[in-house]
Structures are given as structure tokens and as C-alpha cells.
Amino acid sequence: MQKSELAIFDSKYVRKHLDYRSCIRVVREAMAALSEGRTRQLLRTMFQMGEGRTFAQMPGALGDSDMFGAKMISVFPDPANPGSRRHRGVIAMFEPEEGKPVCIVDAEEVTHIRTAAATAMATDILARRDARRLLIMGTGGQARTHLRALPLVRNFDRIAIWGRDPAKARKLVGEFSGALPVKPAGDIAAEAANADVICTLTGASEPILHGRWLRPGCHVNIVGSSGPGPVEVDSDLVVRSRYFADSRASALDAAAEFLVAREEGLVTDDHIVAEIGEVVLGKRNGRQADDEITAYKSLGHAVQDLAAAAHLYRSSRA
Structure with missing residues (x-):
């Protein structure tokens, strides 16, 4: 300063x-x-x-x-x-x-820090208490901050890191291998099916995560896309999940994967269960069952x- x-x-x-x-x-x-x-x-x-x-x-x-x-x-x-x-x-x-x-x-x-903190906060509220397996999808700055924030809210004993460039994923594993139980992700469908918590932290323009891969009880943080257009997850994931947003108004304006699913006629605006702040306040319920798939859309806010x-x-x- x-x-x-x-x-x-x-x-x-x-x-x-x-x-x-x-x-x-x-x-x-x-x-x-x-x-x-x-x-x-x-x-x-x-x-x-x-x-x-x-x-x-x-x-x-x-x-x-x-x-x-x-x-x-x-x-x-x-x-x-x-x-x-x-x-x-x-x-x-x-x-x-x-x-x-x-x-x-x-x-x-x-x-970088507050986005990871928001994800950790939502994960603490929505993920199963016994969540132990984390999948990080992305290898940039947000992947690094999420690897620092998420272990503060759950005790992960296995963290897989996936990237569109496997060399970058291996490099990230090397950075954190002394502090966390990290490993390079193998087959992404199998990794997703084995994960309790998944974070999508990429600039992908097409879905990299599909709803059919998810195990019951999984929690997904959708972070990488912050505007209409590029989507990181498919419409099936949106439909199958109990879907939360950081802001309802912003999600209706800019949550790409939700807007695509709505345009396809698969969901309506009511599919947004609540803002995460409403869950914090006790006005709306978060996770309601251990086998429920929950999703948190992070758009980031002033x-x-x-x-x-x-x-x-x-x-x-x-």
C-alpha cells in the first residue's frame, strides 16, 4: 500500500x-x-x-x-x-x-480470490457434508485460487485436475502436490462420475461437462462463463440439477447454460431455485436430499x- x-x-x-x-x-x-x-x-x-x-x-x-x-x-x-x-x-x-x-x-x-471464495461459500452450503472427491476443470488462475479456497470448507482426500491442455494440468498438479492430494485427471467422464464436487473454470465455448456423467449427490460450481454465449455445461446438467444463482436478475440476463436450456424449452425461469443469499438467510432451502444434484452459477458481482x-x-x- x-x-x-x-x-x-x-x-x-x-x-x-x-x-x-x-x-x-x-x-x-x-x-x-x-x-x-x-x-x-x-x-x-x-x-x-x-x-x-x-x-x-x-x-x-x-x-x-x-x-x-x-x-x-x-x-x-x-x-x-x-x-x-x-x-x-x-x-x-x-x-x-x-x-x-x-x-x-x-x-x-x-x-481471483473473491470468485474462489464465493465458490467455497456455495460449496459449503450446497455440497454434501461428506464430500471428499473434487474435480477441478481448468488450469488457469481461477483453478489455483479454487485449490486454495475449497479445502477450507471440505476435507478432500482426492483432487483431480483436468485441462484441455494435459501439460498445463500436470504443471498445476506439480505446483500443489506437496500441499494437497492432487492428481492429473484421466478420462473426464469417469472422473466426473467419481466426483462429489466439480468446478468448471474454463473459457470453453462448448460444454465440457455433461449431466449424464454426474453421480447422485454431486455438487457443481459453474464459474468460467460470465456472459451469454459460451457454455461450459450442457442443458441436461441444468435440467437435472437443483439450480442456484448468485443473483437471479443476473442469471436471467447472462447465465449462458441456463439461457440455452430455456431457449430449448427445457426449463423456465422458475428453474432457478433461489439466490445463494436467500439460502444463507434461511429464506429458501439448499440441498434437500443426499442424492440430489445441485448446481451453483457464479457470475460475479460488484x-x-x-x-x-x-x-x-x-x-x-x-
Whole structure:
């Protein structure tokens, strides 16, 4: 953090001070507040800057007498990793008394951590208590943060890592082999059929996970696709699952796999059982049976970023 009236939290500071346990708690509180109407946010606005290049803005307020601000982010191809994209940007936060800007936070690092924290929070709520086998589908930055967050909510004794590039999956296994029971995934259909929890964390444009592969009682976190178009899971999975969203309004606008299933006439808007915040608040039930397949659609929201940034700012002041 640079010493000035306007605090600057760079990526190194965020990695050091935004710990996963605290972020899971902060995101849980933020999603409950969103579902209860205590926080406000607008749907994200995006415009294209050319092929594969996007600029997005996500404003919100944590409450009428709480901090407010906006996340501004670019999603551009990553020259260092052909075929992948990076989310770079800033979160600008304002205090509620005088409306002064008080801090600027690296958005890329916050996005990585709070997304994994949100997945861990949803997994803690929806997955079976005895879940022991985890399948990570993806090998990028989100795979790494999810491997740090998810073991905080379940005691996994087997973690398989799958990637469209097997070499990247093996590399990721090597990074975590000393700390977690990780292994490269074999046949993906067999791995999915053996998993208690699955996370899709890719930029895939066509389904990489199919509903027919899933075992009863499985929980799936659908994270990689954050807008209409590219889908990571097929319509059968959507139909078979008890389907939860971080925000109903956002899911109806941008949850790609749900929109495809609805367009095919397989589900209606009522197939979204609840927002995860409604489950946190006890207003709606989460998992109702051990053999039920549950799915959580993560689109990411300004209030998650703002809550994480506000936590960093207040912690620094304390």
C-alpha cells in the first residue's frame, strides 16, 4: 500500500492481506445483503474493444450509509498464455460521509480470490457434508485460487485436475502436490462420475461437462462463463440439477447454460431455485436430499468486489 490520502492496494498487497477465510465470510455476508436488498448494484455494462477485447464497468453500494464504488476491468487476450484472457482493472472505493474516494484496489487479484471464495461459500452450503472427491476443470488462475479456497470448507482426500491442455494440468498438479492430494485427471467422464464436487473454470465455448456423467449427490460450481454465449455445461446438467444463482436478475440476463436450456424449452425461469443469499438467510432451502444434484452459477458481482475492497481498506485502517 502506498502511503497517501488515497490508499493504493496493489496486487502484492491484496495477495498478502485478503486471506481466503476472511473473504469467504465477507462474500457470504455480501450475498445475503444483496438478496435482502441492503446492498445495491447495477447489471454490469460491457462494450467490445475489438475481437476478444472487452471493457466492463460494475458499480454498486454496500448500503446507503456504507462504502460504495465501482469495478472497472478489461478482459483482453493474455500474450503469455495463448488462448486465455486476463482480467485487469481497478476497484475505486468511496466513504459514505463526505463521498470522498479513499482507496484504489487491484481488481485482477481481488477477482481471483473473491470468485474462489464465493465458490467455497456455495460449496459449503450446497455440497454434501461428506464430500471428499473434487474435480477441478481448468488450469488457469481461477483453478489455483479454487485449490486454495475449497479445502477450507471440505476435507478432500482426492483432487483431480483436468485441462484441455494435459501439460498445463500436470504443471498445476506439480505446483500443489506437496500441499494437497492432487492428481492429473484421466478420462473426464469417469472422473466426473467419481466426483462429489466439480468446478468448471474454463473459457470453453462448448460444454465440457455433461449431466449424464454426474453421480447422485454431486455438487457443481459453474464459474468460467460470465456472459451469454459460451457454455461450459450442457442443458441436461441444468435440467437435472437443483439450480442456484448468485443473483437471479443476473442469471436471467447472462447465465449462458441456463439461457440455452430455456431457449430449448427445457426449463423456465422458475428453474432457478433461489439466490445463494436467500439460502444463507434461511429464506429458501439448499440441498434437500443426499442424492440430489445441485448446481451453483457464479457470475460475479460488484458487491462481492466492493465488500472485499472495503474489508481490505478497513483492515488497513485498523
